[in-house]
């Protein structure tokens with residue numbers, strides 16, 4: 001149909017899903033996504049053991065988006081693996097997000113997913129900006145190379161990576177060169193939040209979240225141009241991989257932009273957090289209206305067709 005999409009040869013009714021971390025920590029949240037108009041869903045990035053995460057307040061919405069320093073609160077990987085075993089894949093695909101605190105933890109968790117023989121798609125999070133003392137892997141190119149070599153060897157199935165934003169062409173080049181060494185890295189999700197921003201409330205003359213003196217990852221309108229640039233940068237540099245867009249989506253127009261930039265699927269974070277899973281029905285309607293107005297009969301007809309001047 002008009003909004004059909006595909007990734008790893010798997011069919012999706014539409015390209016939309018949640019960004020990992022939003023509306024996906026608990027099974028009731030995941031069930032609501034499974035019952036929504038989203039084409040698929042992804043679990044909260046998980047660690048080996050359950051984590052409470054950082055002290056609250058750790059999320060705040062602003063006029064232009066959001067800031068968070070959640071600290072990777074999650075129920076531990078066994079909880080999400082149990083959910084992934086029970087999911088009905090005939091209704092819609094499920095992604096499984098992994099953010100281990102060590103290479104060993106990532107290997108253990110991904111081996112468990114592999115050995116469960118379920119069609120869950122793994123998105124390895126290389127970009128969590130909010131675990132104090134843990135610099136994010138994707139900003140350490142040697143660490144990322146070692147991680148992908150070990151994970152590829154162990155998991156031995158196609159998987160994806162969740163990347164932070166880069167802001168320098170040389171960094172796009174270097175990161176893509178590493179990803180292109182690993183054919184099992186079948187997709188690249190761009191972007192995670194822009195790390196370590198600072199939102200100030202002038203009434204209270206204070207920061208708005210408690211962890212890290214108020215420093216946290218931002219999402220929403222703030223990040224849209226950076227998200228689109230990262231989607232297109234990796235789309236151009238990784239012709240043998242697919243790209244999932246994430247960042248700044250709150251209407252059909254931004255979904256259309258991500259698709260033009262080369263995205264195969266599009267994740268929604270801040271706008272989903274501030275609304276509800278009902279947002280997916282609206283986004284599908286708005287995207288359909290734009291495509292019909294422009295005469296597109298499929299997403300493939302417009303995907304990656306961004307014009308330069």
Ligand SMILES: C=Cc1c(C(=O)O)[nH]c(=O)[nH]c1=O
Pocket residue numbers: 021045068069070071072073099125127128129130131192193217
């Ligand atoms: C997995 C941890 C992440 C978190 C978090 O749990 O603090 N927040 C983000 O914006 N991105 C993440 O990847």
